Amino acid sequence: MRTGGNETKKKILAAAEELFAEKGFDGASVGMIADAVGINKGLIYYHFKNKDDILVSLFAAVIDELSEHLKNGPAPHGGAADGAAVRDKLRQEIRFLEKRKRILSVMLMEAFKREDKENFLLKCAEMSMKQEDEYFAGSRAHKFSGAASEQEYLVFEFFTGFIPVITFVAMKDKWTRYYNCDGDELLERFLDSFEKAHLTVHEPKAVR
Amino acid sequence: MRTGGNETKKKILAAAEELFAEKGFDGASVGMIADAVGINKGLIYYHFKNKDDILVSLFAAVIDELSEHLKNGPAPHGGAADGAAVRDKLRQEIRFLEKRKRILSVMLMEAFKREDKENFLLKCAEMSMKQEDEYFAGSRAHKFSGAASEQEYLVFEFFTGFIPVITFVAMKDKWTRYYNCDGDELLERFLDSFEKAHLTVHEPKAVR
DNA sequence: GTCTATAGCAGGATAGAC
DNA sequence: GTCTATCCTGCTATAGAC
Numbered sequence: 001m002r003t004g005g006n007e008t009k010k011k012i013l014a015a016a017e018e019l020f021a022e023k024g025f026d027g028a029s030v031g032m033i034a035d036a037v038g039i040n041k042g043l044i045y046y047h048f049k050n051k052d053d054i055l056v057s058l059f060a061a062v063i064d065e066l067s068e069h070l071k072n073g074p075a076p077h078g079g080a081a082d083g084a085a086v087r088d089k090l091r092q093e094i095r096f097l098e099k100r101k102r103i104l105s106v107m108l109m110e111a112f113k114r115e116d117k118e119n120f121l122l123k124c125a126e127m128s129m130k131q132e133d134e135y136f137a138g139s140r141a142h143k144f145s146g147a148a149s150e151q152e153y154l155v156f157e158f159f160t161g162f163i164p165v166i167t168f169v170a171m172k173d174k175w176t177r178y179y180n181c182d183g184d185e186l187l188e189r190f191l192d193s194f195e196k197a198h199l200t201v202h203e204p205k206a207v208r
Numbered sequence: 209m210r211t212g213g214n215e216t217k218k219k220i221l222a223a224a225e226e227l228f229a230e231k232g233f234d235g236a237s238v239g240m241i242a243d244a245v246g247i248n249k250g251l252i253y254y255h256f257k258n259k260d261d262i263l264v265s266l267f268a269a270v271i272d273e274l275s276e277h278l279k280n281g282p283a284p285h286g287g288a289a290d291g292a293a294v295r296d297k298l299r300q301e302i303r304f305l306e307k308r309k310r311i312l313s314v315m316l317m318e319a320f321k322r323e324d325k326e327n328f329l330l331k332c333a334e335m336s337m338k339q340e341d342e343y344f345a346g347s348r349a350h351k352f353s354g355a356a357s358e359q360e361y362l363v364f365e366f367f368t369g370f371i372p373v374i375t376f377v378a379m380k381d382k383w384t385r386y387y388n389c390d391g392d393e394l395l396e397r398f399l400d401s402f403e404k405a406h407l408t409v410h411e412p413k414a415v416r
Numbered sequence: 417g418t419c420t421a422t423a424g425c426a427g428g429a430t431a432g433a434c
Numbered sequence: 435g436t437c438t439a440t441c442c443t444g445c446t447a448t449a450g451a452c
Contacts, residue, residue, distance in 0.1 A: 026234035155397045160405035189363040197368035
């Protein structure tokens with residue numbers, strides 16, 4: 001197959017993303033990736049230094065995309081808290097993340113390994129929390145009333161904001177299969193839940 | 209070493225739990241487990257059918273413990289919502305889960321693999337949500353005001369209740385290392401956050 | 417119940433032809 | 435840029451002595 005190097009590299013990354021998400025990084029082998037692309041195993045080592053390099057490339061790409069996406073995100077809503085606008089923005093964010101659900105699943109798996117390696121999930125979290133921070137900067141509910149410290153704010157945003165969203169994106173397909181329900185409806189139910197649990201703290205006036 | 213079969217089996221399980229949590233199920237090998245226990249690789253196959261059998265034994269054990277724990281859990285608090293009591297109960301639950309943090313980390317990693325296998329995490333979630341259901345049964349905030357459907361209730365409990373708690377337990381050590389902070393303090397900050405985000409929906413009168 | 421030994425294969429990675 | 439061939443290590447799992 002003569003598709004040019006960059007095309008092949010992209011195909012390798014796509015197949016790797018799929019297989020890592022399916023079986024985990026250690027559960028998927030370089031040989032499987034090569035088979036999935038329809039190339040020889042050796043060719044992968046022309047395009048990547050080693051197996052880990054494939055994973056890091058995927059993580060770097062999603063971090064770049066996320067960073068770019070956040071930079072171009074909607075401007076801060078000034079002053080008045082508007083529940084519907086916040087919900088729409090969140091729905092939009094989740095749709096964006098859903099396109100990257102495979103690599104995000106892998107990032108989650110890697111983040112739960114207790115050995116310490118660079119934690120890409122925390123990197124993503126810090127990026128997106130910084131953005132949320134700016135988004136709510138104009139609102140009177142900024143950092144919500146009663147955040148005792150920077151540390152509490154971080155804990156709140158990470159465990160009750162970022163983690164539920166990322167987990168939802170990563171597990172949505174499993175959930176719809178397990179409970180045999182519709183994906184779009186599930187998203188709306190998640191938004192209901194997330195509004196009640198997380199967003200009301202930012203926006204005391206929103207739906208209860 | 210002559211310690212009797214059951215002792216050895218326990219040691220194998222303990223070492224496996226540690227290594228699976230450290231490197232993931234596929235990242236840890238049977239040989240590493242044997243080395244950690246100080247026994248021969250072959251002996252592991254006397255005690256377990258195969259590598260997967262070790263993992264399933266660990267999952268089964270934690271599910272049994274959790275089931276037992278939930279059965280003997282505090283009786284439902286009748287009528288009045290008491291914020292402090294709920295916080296104490298939750299702190300207690302987290303302390304219990306922290307003793308199983310390793311195997312819970314593994315359960316999380318496995319749950320994010322997109323291939324479908326038996327999902328032990330969802331099993332645990334269903335067990336513990338059923339218990340929470342009973343705990344709040346006497347409260348006027350049962351299933352919180354405004355849960356449109358059983359599906360919404362489930363989504364709410366899972367993504368804004370169960371997942372933040374389990375993730376907190378699995379990532380607490382990483383967090384304290386990354387942000388160089390104290391574990392007990394972090395737990396209190398998490399309880400603050402969780403009260404604000406999740407529990408207020410159960411208990412409209414609790415701290416805001 | 418524990419060990420030694422080894423089968424048998426798959427893994428990551430490299431060398432060199434084309 | 436791609437493929438073939440191959441190295442070597444490490445893996446899961448089994449057989450059989452003690």
